[in-house]
Amino acid sequence: MNDAEKILKTEAKPINEWLDRLLPGEDTPPKQLHKAMRYSVFAGGKRLRPALAILAYRWAGGKKEAIYPPACALELIHTYSLIHDDLPSMDNDELRRGKPTSHVVFGEAMAILAGDALHALAFELLAMGGKIGIISDVARAIGTGGLVGGQVFDMEAEGIAPTPEIVERIHLGKTAALLTVSLRVGASMADANADELEAITLYGLKMGLAFQIIDDILDITADESRLGKPIGSDEERNKATYPAVFGVEKSRTMAEELLAGAKSALPEGKDNSAFISMADFIFKRAY
Amino acid sequence: MNDAEKILKTEAKPINEWLDRLLPGEDTPPKQLHKAMRYSVFAGGKRLRPALAILAYRWAGGKKEAIYPPACALELIHTYSLIHDDLPSMDNDELRRGKPTSHVVFGEAMAILAGDALHALAFELLAMGGKIGIISDVARAIGTGGLVGGQVFDMEAEGIAPTPEIVERIHLGKTAALLTVSLRVGASMADANADELEAITLYGLKMGLAFQIIDDILDITADESRLGKPIGSDEERNKATYPAVFGVEKSRTMAEELLAGAKSALPEGKDNSAFISMADFIFKRAY
Numbered sequence: 162m163n164d165a166e167k168i169l170k171t172e173a174k175p176i177n178e179w180l181d182r183l184l185p186g187e188d189t190p191p192k193q194l195h196k197a198m199r200y201s202v203f204a205g206g207k208r209l210r211p212a213l214a215i216l217a218y219r220w221a222g223g224k225k226e227a228i229y230p231p232a233c234a235l236e237l238i239h240t241y242s243l244i245h246d247d248l249p250s251m252d253n254d255e256l257r258r259g260k261p262t263s264h265v266v267f268g269e270a271m272a273i274l275a276g277d278a279l280h281a282l283a284f285e286l287l288a289m290g291g292k293i294g295i296i297s298d299v300a301r302a303i304g305t306g307g308l309v310g311g312q313v314f315d316m317e318a319e320g321i322a323p324t325p326e327i328v329e330r331i332h333l334g335k336t337a338a339l340l341t342v343s344l345r346v347g348a349s350m351a352d353a354n355a356d357e358l359e360a361i362t363l364y365g366l367k368m369g370l371a372f373q374i375i376d377d378i379l380d381i382t383a384d385e386s387r388l389g390k391p392i393g394s395d396e397e398r399n400k401a402t403y404p405a406v407f408g409v410e411k412s413r414t415m416a417e418e419l420l421a422g423a424k425s426a427l428p429e430g431k432d433n434s435a436f437i438s439m440a441d442f443i444f445k446r447a448y
Numbered sequence: 449m450n451d452a453e454k455i456l457k458t459e460a461k462p463i464n465e466w467l468d469r470l471l472p473g474e475d476t477p478p479k480q481l482h483k484a485m486r487y488s489v490f491a492g493g494k495r496l497r498p499a500l501a502i503l504a505y506r507w508a509g510g511k512k513e514a515i516y517p518p519a520c521a522l523e524l525i526h527t528y529s530l531i532h533d534d535l536p537s538m539d540n541d542e543l544r545r546g547k548p549t550s551h552v553v554f555g556e557a558m559a560i561l562a563g564d565a566l567h568a569l570a571f572e573l574l575a576m577g578g579k580i581g582i583i584s585d586v587a588r589a590i591g592t593g594g595l596v597g598g599q600v601f602d603m604e605a606e607g608i609a610p611t612p613e614i615v616e617r618i619h620l621g622k623t624a625a626l627l628t629v630s631l632r633v634g635a636s637m638a639d640a641n642a643d644e645l646e647a648i649t650l651y652g653l654k655m656g657l658a659f660q661i662i663d664d665i666l667d668i669t670a671d672e673s674r675l676g677k678p679i680g681s682d683e684e685r686n687k688a689t690y691p692a693v694f695g696v697e698k699s700r701t702m703a704e705e706l707l708a709g710a711k712s713a714l715p716e717g718k719d720n721s722a723f724i725s726m727a728d729f730i731f732k733r734a735y
Contacts, residue, residue: 185592191600250556269537278596284571285587293580300572305472309565313478
């Protein structure tokens, strides 16, 4: 394991404990709904988004446990968006991380509602952070100018010849927006100053874009069992991806440049080591 | 028109103007998404929830325009929940207020995403109110313990013999929770004291429950063209409703008693006239 994997593994443990504590129990009615919410949240994610929030929080001087509920909120948002993306009328994916998706297990109606409930619970947890600024910030990042918007651009681009502008817009919305706001939530919770917030935002956007480019590359080159979902599905669906526009090699170079840019966005005189490891780790996934 | 209808009509005008200003324009990409969001928001609702927020705001002494974004947020939440409820995998409704539902016009994927985007935008607007308390309050009211939970209880009750406990739980979640929190948002935005908040909450729960009972009655007795959707659909689907448990006459009496209780929850020495008219109006709909 490299540094970033060790960091993620270490951070995941308390995050999972907090998620377990913050999600309603399966014995509390409506049981089937709570079961569906927990099924997808505990389906084996790396907890990258809450981990980024926590790392940014410490990076900006935060030392309290109060970061956990807002950090967990970001995982709930990520999970809700995956559940809805996987629906038959959307990507129609039956497997995610090697497990049947929510609608396969619980039916379509319950999957939609589990996503909706995670979405609402996320804002309840964000509010526990006590800062109104992070509410607006996250709401903007996951709405029509971010996550949902990226999803729509992605849908609209299926079947048409993708351009560099189109794929960038999709990836910024679908992936970079939530990763970036995760870092911003952490920094804001520690009362980061404007320069710190700007630096971490720039890091997040570049790192997030690179992350999705590598994901696109993996969809073509990876081993199916390692990826936990069928490979080549993007190409089959005519998805607008970086490799589709630039080819695999050029995409790799672009990811490398973005990650170098992400690292150099970090200010001198702070302990940036975790963020540097994270950027290196993302790049290594591409091979 | 009686008093409540006049009040609602008067309040609806600025609410509609604010909604128009606060929703992204149809010319802003992703255009189809913004079009879908606007289609459902402007499909002809009475704006009851934002109106209740504004009335409670004034009732508690509020005088500013700052109430409008949070009040509009409540309409967006209501709209998002209707779009998702109408989906083929949920209630499979093709008509709402006499117009084709979102998924009929824009397709299922876009309808899901329009709902998700309205959900996120609602929290952006709530945050404009600047008060963290209303974020938690609304998030709780629309999550597993409120709106979404009620929806699940409703789904689970289809086809089984409903009990008084089951229908109450469904209606409190599906309808009363959002109506009540609308009042609470208004009162909180005007810094209402604990007694005022308690009174308006009690009013809201009783009024909200009565509202849904009357809605159930109308599904049986109303004129299809006046209702804007097919009548008798609850019965056809074996929905757990008050008339199904208690019969139409007993349900009407219960609604009447609840509305009397709602009115008497209002404290003396304040101008409660708008809330009294509203309760009377809700009851009159039943005939």
